[in-house]
Amino acid sequence: MTNHHQPARGKPRVALVTCTELADLDPDDRLVVGPLAAHGVAAEPVVWDDSTVDWSAYDLAVLRSPWDYMLRRDQFVAWAQSVPALANPADVVRWNTDKRYLSELSVAGVPTVPTSWVLPGEPWQPPADSGEYVLKPAISAGSQDTGRYDLADPEHRELAAAHVRRLSEAGRVTMVQPYLSAVDTAGETALLFLAGPDGLAFSHAIRKGPMLTGPDHGVDGLYRPEEITARTATEDQLAVAAKTLAAVPGGSERLLYARVDLIPGPDGSPVLVELELTEPSLFLAHAAGAPERLATAIRTHLSRP
Template structure:
């Protein structure tokens, strides 16, 4: 993004969020892009965000969005959300599950610590994964693995602030990533296959409904990414609402990086 920003007259430089040598107040705007190491120390990260009055996206949105239990709020608001069972560290393991399911941490990024299990055949591995997360004091989520993901993947709808509010910019398709149990791979994220995509009217409608639930209003956001998958009937269903540190897939759409740079210019006032 440095070259597109420079073309818009913006002097930009990368900085690491936990670097004590950075004078954050010296910047007109601090734009979150890839702090993918926040998950193991989220409390520290959200405290850092709360101290930044010039942060995009805003700190209260970051706090809300970095715990995937927000999915229950979206579901309660009528957004079609993939069914999600929350497993707290103080609770027992869920019973009666069957079929193809996903386990992931409620606080996590880049599909790290996520795995896919065929129940009951892989029940032991499924329970071991849940126990590993909850024994570490982490809340886990269990969701059905929707079969269409293997065929069509996820569709990511990217929105940028156009000055008069958050507007759809472009879409990308992410290939299926979870093929089996979590193998404890370390790193900040799992590699993804990304291709350009066209957003359907039905997908746009779901994305708009999801964005309308953002605390404080959607138009405070500089950017957003809405990740959708088809349910068993083919209807778009939200799997995640990415407002903190998503890849925005600028390379999949001509002009997307320039639109982002223009949004940054407007946000600097």
């Protein structure tokens, strides 16, 4: 049985932060444990809201799969602030767990999916046009509480309004975005960056297939199943990612990892869908050497003052 109360001695100790439902880690995250051991780092899964854990016993806590915090975001942010050494840092967690950061990035010149926000209690009517829209909460992960609505369909219009009411009554902010049809063909591209000696460095990219087929009917488990394949990043995508990371408050050089999710916009140019800095899947299994690169990034992070 793991003893979370022993102080760090000898090998650096790293907590790979997860949730009760994934107490042994997501399978993809387990791939880094062996490479970390080869670097002389003892890593173990630790559940973020386990009150018996002494976080000071770890040289670093790495956020990996704490995917049950969405309805307890304030508790999660407060927990992050209490951890002595956390990657990514607690102020980044606070900023990045509310997707209203997209507005800040847009103001900074990052091409983003046009987004409007419906605050709890605000009236909302579906847009007058007949396009497709995506509705989701500003605090979410794994496509939970997310739906795609064709507003030319009267039933979809009613379901969209009900979706917003449901989130509003729960005190949640709703995001309203046009559905970018290119995701049905080109898919979504996720660019993964890991810490190196000179800051974040590009590691690999993957393609996600389309996931949203219609209105929100709930998700079984923590996330929707995803169709993932390897992808080669384009120069345009890398340029948007660089612009995005340059706009991160406090600078991106202190981050352990980042994931930049892009979809082609109406003109084919990449636009930002999400910037994942808190607990992103890193898709280590889809790129040769990625588990070793993450282990090296964690070892580099441990050596920072």
